[in-house]
Amino acid sequence: xxxxxxxxxxxxxxxxxxxxxxxxxxxxxxxxxxxxxxxxxxxxxxxxxxxxxxxxxxxxxxxxxxxxxxxxxxxxxxxxxxxxxxxxxxxxxxxxxxxxxxxxxxxxxxxxxxxxxxxxxxxxxxxxxxxxxxxxxxxxxxxxxxxxxxxxxxxxxxxxxxxxxxxxxxxxxxxxxxxxxxxxxxxxxxxxxxxxxxxxxxxxxxxxxxxxxxxxxxxxxxxxx
Numbered sequence: 204x205x206x207x208x209x210x211x212x213x214x215x216x217x218x219x220x221x222x223x224x225x226x227x228x229x230x231x232x233x234x235x236x237x238x239x240x241x242x243x244x245x246x247x248x249x250x251x252x253x254x255x256x257x258x259x260x261x262x263x264x265x266x267x268x269x270x271x272x273x274x275x276x277x278x279x280x281x282x283x284x285x286x287x288x289x290x291x292x293x294x295x296x297x298x299x300x301x302x303x304x305x306x307x308x309x310x311x312x313x314x315x316x317x318x319x320x321x322x323x324x325x326x327x328x329x330x331x332x333x334x335x336x337x338x339x340x341x342x343x344x345x346x347x348x349x350x351x352x353x354x355x356x357x358x359x360x361x362x363x364x365x366x367x368x369x370x371x372x373x374x375x376x377x378x379x380x381x382x383x384x385x386x387x388x389x390x391x392x393x394x395x396x397x398x399x400x401x402x403x404x405x406x407x408x409x410x411x412x413x414x415x416x417x418x419x420x421x422x423x424x425x426x427x428x
Contacts, residue, residue: 207360211366256334261361265358281408
């Protein structure tokens with residue numbers, strides 16, 4: 204599976220989580236009653252704003268990843284990323300809470316978002332603000348982007364991740380939420396298991412066991428039969 208397909212899949216599967224976390228913010232964005240055409244345009248602008256933010260974050264993390272790859276330690280980075288993802292999955296499964304720290308982290312973003320709403324910023328700007336909102340799923344995607352090894356591929360990774368979140372978020376924005384709380388809870392329970400699979404995959408990729416697709420050997424080091 205290519206990195207871009209993986210990023211899109213993470214975004215698509217995680218977008219139900221996005222509806223629960225960012226949905227209330229999206230629903231709070233006012234839309235002028237000018238017909239369906241303007242409604243669709245506003246909601247697409249909002250989604251586009253989020254993707255712009257993800258691409259900016261991808262560029263920053265890509266610069267870091269590029270330096271790590273130039274240093275030749277990408278194997279260890281992949282293993283460390285996998286271990287961190289497994290730790291994050293365990294914290295979700297066993298309900299290790301960081302509520303107070305999260306509240307402090309979110310406070311400035313909530314103030315900025317409230318300011319944008321109060322001054323009736325357009326949907327693109329509000330989407331950009333929303334895209335920088337601290338989110339575990341975005342951190343998961345950024346971990347994948349960090350392991351792509353270059354600025355260009357990291358930006359592409361985050362673009363495809365953002366694109367994956369669009370379908371459900373767009374429909375939710377149009378319909379003011381189309382999934383029940385019970386359904387979202389069931390999907391959210393699956394996310395730690397997705398994280399476990401990704402964590403194991405990152406570790407295997409870092410181990411370079413010469414297993415095609417799953418754990419390929421580094422170029423030039425494949426074992427010859």
